[in-house]
Amino acid sequence: MELEDIAILACYISPNIPLEQYKREVDDIMDAVTEVDKKMVIAGDINAASPLWGSPRANVKGEHWADWIASKNLSVQNKGDMPTFVRRGSATFIDVTLTTRGITNKVKNWEVQTEESLSHHRIITFVIIQNKIMSTSHLRGKAEIDHETFQQVLSIFENKITNHTEMTQAIKRAQSAATFNVRPQRRDQPYWWNEDIGKARSRCNAARRALSRSRRISQVAEARVLDMEREHRERRKEYKKLMNESKRSEWNKLCEEIDQDIFGQGYKIVTRAIRHINTPYNLTQTEKEKIVRELFPEHEDTVFPSYPDYRI
Structure with a gap:
């Protein structure tokens, strides 16, 4: 799925296929990452274990992913503090979110949710912050600062500041431009809800x-x-x-x-x-x-x- 300058690649690899076939499917995913000329988020159920995303130990599949992650300079968004798949007495970390370098710092609030999903997989949420200048007078609740935007706006006033009052005003303007409301919007309940x-x-x-x-x-x-x-x-x-x-x-x-x-x-x-x-x-x-x-x-x-x- 492509959204303006961002591409989101959702993937699933079965745990029941032979190892060589599994590696080929991972290679195909990485080829797609190379071919798409956009910042990319790769998210999916990859059925592989690695300490990179919270597993106690790595398996062969996880090591294959780790090699690709290093070669492609990808970042793992998983915090690794909560399993993403829970069934009976087992809990594993098999749902992984990766990002390319251009978008890594834009992904915020990656979380494994605790609410019921009617699946053994838990719901994973995150926010992608875009560099948009916006007023913060209407913001309520939790907000985040985009440090890159903050520095860019502040640099505009850098050579115009002559006293502490102008410095304060410049900081306020930069803060206003770089602050984003990351509170998820409230969703209306579906028509069948009661x-x-x-x-x-x-x-x-x-x-x-x-x-x-x-x-x-x-x-x-x-x-x-x-x-x-x-x-x-x-x-x-x-x-x-x-x-x-x-x-x-x-x-x-x-x-x-x-x-x-x-x-x-x-x-x-x-x-x-x-x-x-x-x-x-x-x-x-x-x-x-x-x-x-x-x-x-x-x-x-x-x-x-x-x-x-x-x-x-």
């Missing part, structure tokens, strides 16, 4: 946190850990069941409503999603027309046969 699902998610997260704590405490009896694992599975099953039931029910309601009112809730959901799409592509009119023709091909008018009218 209070029961929210409570089930809270119970599921609480059970998962309790299980994680018990695994870290050696004094907790094994039987108690097994009980907590069972509790977590049940809570996750309940959470998933409520979501699936609500999705199915609300989808059927939307379909029925569209037959009655095409500008109802279904129309609002679609237009709301389209409104937030910010495409990174600058298409020519010819390219747009080609896409329309591919998606909506022209057909000859269908002529339906006529039948005698048997009505009395």
Whole structure:
């Protein structure tokens, strides 16, 4: 996926393939990194172990990755303080985020989230800071300073400062230009969300946190850990069941409503999603027309046969 001057490469390599095939797939990924002339984030489930991203020991696959990381001058964003894959009694570090040199310092707040993901893989989040000049008068909560931008702006005033007051003003302007709000935007809940699902998610997260704590405490009896694992599975099953039931029910309601009112809730959901799409592509009119023709091909008018009218 390409976004302006940044490319994001998502990858997965199966742990069940032969080692030589695994190495070839890693080589193909690195070839792609070379071919794309953009700053790049490489993120994925690579099923390899290395202390570079938190594993206690390296395996052959991890050493192959480490060789490529060194040769390509890549940086590992993983902090290595929390496993990314947890299943029963095992916890591993197999989900890795790499960056090329041009974007390494722009990736902030890389975190393994603790909320329930309905998967053995945990959710990983991070923020990419762009060099954009912006006012900070509206910012609330946590913010970050882009030091490169700060220095660039401050250098503009460097030869114009004659006293401490002008120095203070120059620092304030540089700070204002280089400060970015990194608080994630609040997402609207999907149309099928309800209070029961929210409570089930809270119970599921609480059970998962309790299980994680018990695994870290050696004094907790094994039987108690097994009980907590069972509790977590049940809570996750309940959470998933409520979501699936609500999705199915609300989808059927939307379909029925569209037959009655095409500008109802279904129309609002679609237009709301389209409104937030910010495409990174600058298409020519010819390219747009080609896409329309591919998606909506022209057909000859269908002529339906006529039948005698048997009505009395």
